[in-house]
Amino acid sequence: MQENTQTFYHILPNGVKIVHRWTPSPVAYVGVMVGAGTRDEQPEENGMAHYIEHCVFKGTTHRSARQIIHAIEGIGGEINAYTTKEETTFYAAILCEHVQLSLHLIAEMLLEPAFKKEETDKERMVILDEIESYNDSPSELIYDDFESLVFSGTSLAMPILGTRKTLRHISSNPDYAKRWMGEHYRPERMVVFCQGNIAAERIFRLAEKEFGHLTAETGLTATRSYSVSGPTANERERSFRKHTHQVHAMLGGKAYPLGHENQLAMFLLNNILGGGSLNSRLNLSLREARGLVYTVESAYTPLSDTGYWCVYFACDPEDYSQSLDLVRHELDKLRTTPLTENGLRHALDQLRGQLAISAQNQENSALAMAKSVLYHGVAPRWQETMQKIEQTTTLQLHQVAKEVFEAQNTYILTYK
DSSP states (O other): OOOOOEEEEEEOTTSOEEEEEEOSOSEEEEEEEESOOGGGSOGGGTTHHHHHHHHGGGBBSSOBHHHHHHHHHTTTOEEEEEEOSSOEEEEEEEEGGGHHHHHHHHHHHHHSBOOOHHHHHHHHHHHHHHHHHHHTOHHHHHHHHHHHHHTTTSGGGSOTTOOHHHHHHHTSOHHHHHHHHHHHSOGGGEEEEEEESSOHHHHHHHHHHHHTTOOTTSSOOOOOOOOOOOOOGGGSEEEEOOOOSSEEEEEEEEOOOTTOTTHHHHHHHHHHHHSSSTTSHHIIIIIITTOOEEEEEEEEEEOSSOEEEEEEEEEOGGGHHHHHHHHHHHHHHHHHSOOOHHHHHHHHHHHHHHHHHHHTOHHHHHHHHHHHHHHHSOOOOHHHHHHHHTTOOHHHHHHHHHHHTOGGGOEEEEEO
């Protein structure tokens, strides 16, 4: 059945991008994605993007933190935010009739935050608790430590949450965070997005009313830089003593950035290797056939100018060597043995179903749409993406596997 959706685009004179996807749903997702994240920070201000994400909820020049919460929760909606290495996103899920209120509130939070010290000090303590909670979860923390290994020497190696030392520094003066926002929350880095049963023209008018007055000349944007010179060969393995019941392990390496001609092929290859299905090669080999692990998964994370892939598993210490050998075996098979045409067809059928199901999640769909517009200016529907993936050949998959899964370019991190 054909999806009843349509996507509309507009760019304000100051560079703010607007995207709206009409759907028949009475629930709308509306928000702002800003192209500013951890990699835009200096080492001494690590954690700033995430700190700002928290603190703008603690009050504006017009309303308190309690009033912000009640403004959305009082109409049965939800407001949320998150920070990544490259973006910070603020959004609300509300009935379509409340989209104007929601977008105005988000704009107020981003453009007129109060940063009252008594409020931000409380939020700093919340973030410190978040860091401690994160440190108690090795299956989550290992991703940060792995990125630190792969991207050593660059801002991509820094943790999103920051550290106790840097949080103390960036929270010492409210003007510090305001100045950072002025430099990085620039109109040309903003995407206003909406998905729901609302006319596109209305979204465009509301976005212009809230963000059209911003000027692209304010502040100086730091240039993102990524050094391709990673750790040397003897720095490709790292182990931490965590005194965990299980060994937690991750191996992987650099991969293609967003927009690369091999990005979609890599996405398909990762799905075959250890994507979210129980019939992935890694899950069948390590869990179903041998019962060595409870969780084994692979991931591919493309960034604006680089990317990485990884395989994560946790097992009993006595099973670590066998589990690692089996992971390497599956990687070697993809590097040395091309997929058959029949195997490719099955992989494409599976991915088509997964994309279709994922597209039904309005929240994920709206956020993916915003990110695509931020970096590419357009947001193809899942059917269009699938059509491009279906052009992948077994030869291309094999070439990608040989290039990306090269053993000498692989990093290994363990918690023992």
